[in-house]
Structure formats: structure tokens, C-alpha cells
Amino acid sequence: MNDSVPTASNHHPKILLVDDDQTFCQVLARAFRRRDLDVRVAHSAEQGEDILNQFQPDLAVIDLKMSGASGLTLIPHLLNSNPKVRILVLTGYASIATAVEAIRLGATNYLCKPADAEQILAALFSQPEIPHEVPVPEKPISLERLEYEHIQRILLENEGNISETARQLNMHRRTLQRKLGKNPVKA
Structure with missing residues (x-):
């Protein structure tokens, strides 16, 4: 078993895995079980909430966008x-706004997909680094990335409501959906 996973003498750490990608869940659950973790899987936030009625996890891996x-x-x-x-919080749609919100809500860490079991366990047991001083980058953020970050922040403020986000951004709803459907822009 991985040394980074805490255990009591007769206690297998419990982990809840919530992701709508069923294949990813099967692979990850198998990897966690090989590390002596007691795994429960849900494919939506609602299913995850139902599981919490009978299973109190020590660890949780949650997909952001489902x-x-x-x-x-x-x-x-x-x-x-x-x-x-x-x-x-594990996501293929990383943005500064969602990372900050996840940590603010109580997440231990935030990780971009793709990630394997070792990377996930390492992130679960490390603290996110929050620098005291943010260095000014030599290459400024691209305009496309800045737009992406702004859209993500407004979407988060509107709790995922695309119509309200489009109104606030003075953008047609379909245009916003098209922008959200694209992969995140590199910095």
C-alpha cells in the first residue's frame, strides 16, 4: 500500500469517487482497491450525496463538470x-476561478485531468501552494485565456446558469455555449 495513505490498525481508508466518466471510474476504483482503499463510486453529484447517507469517506475525488x-x-x-x-476536485476544464472556488468551499486540492491514481493520491495529501507574492510573468496571459477566465468566473457566480451568464456578458447564449464547449485556452 502507498505510504502516503493514512491507516489505522484495522481501518482501510474510505474514498468516494464521483465522476460521470464510467470507464475512468472503473480504472481508478480498481487502482485504489489495489492500494487497500475502500472505494465507492458515483456518476453524479446527486448519487454522491445519496452514498453519503451510509458511507462517510476519509477521501473524496470529485469531477468538477458533470x-x-x-x-x-x-x-x-x-x-x-x-x-x-x-x-x-479533478477537472478537464481548469480555470483560476473554479480552483479558487473549490478551495474556498473546502477542497484540499485541485488537479487537472488527465491524472492517474498516484497523482491523485499525491494531490490529496499535499497542500495547495499559495505564494505570498505572485511573481509577474515574463509573458503576459493571452487575451483568449483572459476571456476564458472571465467567462468561468461569471459562470461560477451564476451557479452554472448559462442564460444568466450570457446576459451578464452581453453575449448570445449560443455563442457562450460554443465558447464553453471548446477546450480551455492555454495561458
């Missing part, structure tokens, strides 16, 4: 279930 509610909505429920739970 069909239905965002994985962020599950964080308060996890913390109510176990205030010491270590939560990792």
Missing part, C-alpha cells in the same frame, strides 16, 4: 459527513 449539478455542490455535504475529509 451532467447535472457541478461537483462543487457536493463539497459541503462531504464536509458535513466528515469534517476531516480530504477532497480533491
